[in-house]
Amino acid sequence: MKRTSKTIEKILCPVGVTPASEHAFDYALELAGAAPGAVLHLVHAVTLIGATYTMPVPAPAVSESPEARAKRLMERLEARARAAGVRVECHIEVAARNELMHEAVGRIRPDLIVMGNEGRKGLERWLLGSPAEDMIRDDLSPVLTVPVEPDPGLSEPPEFRNVLVATDLSEDPEKTMKCVRSLVGETGDLRMLHVVSKPEESKDALESLLLQHIDAVFPHTLSSKSEGRRIAAQVEIGPPEERILETADRTDADVVVMNSNHGRGFGKAMFGSTIGAVLRETRRPVLTVPAG
Numbered sequence: 001m002k003r004t005s006k007t008i009e010k011i012l013c014p015v016g017v018t019p020a021s022e023h024a025f026d027y028a029l030e031l032a033g034a035a036p037g038a039v040l041h042l043v044h045a046v047t048l049i050g051a052t053y054t055m056p057v058p059a060p061a062v063s064e065s066p067e068a069r070a071k072r073l074m075e076r077l078e079a080r081a082r083a084a085g086v087r088v089e090c091h092i093e094v095a096a097r098n099e100l101m102h103e104a105v106g107r108i109r110p111d112l113i114v115m116g117n118e119g120r121k122g123l124e125r126w127l128l129g130s131p132a133e134d135m136i137r138d139d140l141s142p143v144l145t146v147p148v149e150p151d152p153g154l155s156e157p158p159e160f161r162n163v164l165v166a167t168d169l170s171e172d173p174e175k176t177m178k179c180v181r182s183l184v185g186e187t188g189d190l191r192m193l194h195v196v197s198k199p200e201e202s203k204d205a206l207e208s209l210l211l212q213h214i215d216a217v218f219p220h221t222l223s224s225k226s227e228g229r230r231i232a233a234q235v236e237i238g239p240p241e242e243r244i245l246e247t248a249d250r251t252d253a254d255v256v257v258m259n260s261n262h263g264r265g266f267g268k269a270m271f272g273s274t275i276g277a278v279l280r281e282t283r284r285p286v287l288t289v290p291a292g
Contacts (some may be wrong), residue, residue, distance in 0.1 A: 012026035106140075
């Protein structure tokens with residue numbers, strides 16, 4: 001992986017024994033190794049059986065305690081990180097997973113959170129939820145979600161050279177591009193995509209607005225090279241999640257960037273309509289930038 005921007009100093013990665021978690025750790029390790037001086041924080045929540053009851057509930061007989069398994073997991077991942085020359089800090093707590101993540105984010109204040117994307121759907125998602133979607137909804141830090149089964153065309157380890165930025169033109173372009181730069185550095189191709197389901201303006205007018213949006217970040221360099229990268233603008237009409245997924249596949253995007261502007265109020269309740277739908281269907285990494 002090419003060296004990333006120095007703006008990434010702290011990466012937070014929740015770890016466990018699932019394939020999604022292991023793959024997220026691989027990404028987090030590569031990103032930390034590419035960012036000079038970055039610290040990789042590994043977080044694991046130990047949930048004890050019967051811990052939420054007022055009376056003790058006997059746990060089934062097992063050969064190893066949850067704490068011992070967690071310690072063994074962390075020792076293995078810490079050894080991999082140190083062998084790669086990455087500074088690492090491990091955090092193991094007896095707590096609910098979501099509670100521990102919120103506490104860790106508030107205490108560590110990471111520049112980037114890297115999480116596995118389980119891609120749960122239907123009843124499984126309703127019963128088990130989605131830790132990645134929960135973290136994105138909270139709008140605390142940029143979140144990079146990694147699919148458990150990535151598209152076979154993606155490079156391993158990750159090389160973010162072809163970036164698709166889906167924009168609704170309401171976010172702060174400087175903030176979004178700062179997150180993009182921190183992940184991909186100063187090179188790589190950018191495609192700015194604006195999707196409107198029911199346009200009230202002509203496509204030409206929408207393209208003009210998108211070009212103005214890009215020009216706010218890359219003055220006088222539209223559709224040309226800026227900072228060693230190529231920039232393209234694209235407007236599509238239709239369901240946002242479908243057009244984003246189609247464009248990502250058609251352009252073979254290494255990562256999809258989205259903004260969580262709708263993660264508040266009524267938009268928060270409707271979260272699943274766009275970002276959630278993309279997360280459930282895509283086989284590509286997704287970087288979500290908080291609105292706050």
